[in-house]
Amino acid sequence: MKQNQFSVLLSFLVFVVILWIPSVGITGKEQTECHSFKNFFSMTLKANEVGFMFFGPCSSVIVRIADKTILFDPSCLCKSVLEILNKEGIDLIICTHSHWEHFSKQTVLELFKGSQPHIAIDPNMVLELKKDIPREKLITPAPGRIYNAENIVIDALEGMHIGSEMLFRITINGIKIFHGGDSAYVPLQTMVSNLAFVPTGNPSPTCNPEYAYQMIHDMKPQIAVPMNGNDIQHVTFMKLIEKNLPGVKVIIPERYTSQKVLIQK
C-alpha cells in the first residue's frame, strides 16, 4: 500500500472512531435509563405501598400508587424512555414551573401522544401547552381549589422561586404525596402529606436544607425525600430531621433507583 493510500485509510478509520465513541456513550446512558424505568414498572405494589424513582436532574420523580402513575417535573427524556412510558401509560404529569430542568414541552407532548395523561401545570405556563393539549386534560390550579383527574385528587399552592412556581399535592386512595419543585420555604400547614419530596438546594438559588426542613416541619409526613440538591445539602437536611423530627423517616434517593415504601395511614 502506498503511503498516501495508507494516510487516506487511517483518516477514514479515525473518522469512524470519532463517530462511534459518542454513540457508545449515548447508548450506554440510554440503556441504563431504560433498564431503570423497566425495573420501576416491574415492581409489584401492595395496597398502601408507593413506588417511586428519582431520575433527576433536579426534581424529576416518577411515582406509582395502586394503578396510577404520576410524573413530577420531567425534563428532556430520551426516545427509548419515552417509548417505555408510553407503553406502560402515564395518568398524570405535573410541572411546577417552566425552567428547563423541570419542564420540556417536547417531552410532555410526546407523552401526551402516548397515553393522553392529564397535565397539571403552573397557570403561567398555559400558553406553552394550550394549543396542543385539550382543555379537559389541562389543569391549571388555583390555590385552595381541588381538582380530580380520574380519581387522582390534586391541590396546589404558590411556591417562591425566580418567577412563578406552583407546588402540588396529589391524593390517591387516601395517600397524600407532596412535591416541592425547587421552591424556597412557604408555609405548608395546609399540605399535610404522607410522603413529601422537598428541595434542599443546588442548582436552585431559592432552596436550602433549612427551608426543606421547615417544609417537613409543617407537613410532618411519614417519609421525607430530599431532591434538587447535592449530597452535602441532603445530609444536612437529614441531620436536621433526625435531631428535631425523629418520627419522620428520610430516604436520600439514588438516581435511577426504584424505592418501595409502605404508608401507614
Ligand SMILES: [Zn+2]
Ligand atoms: Zn427553577
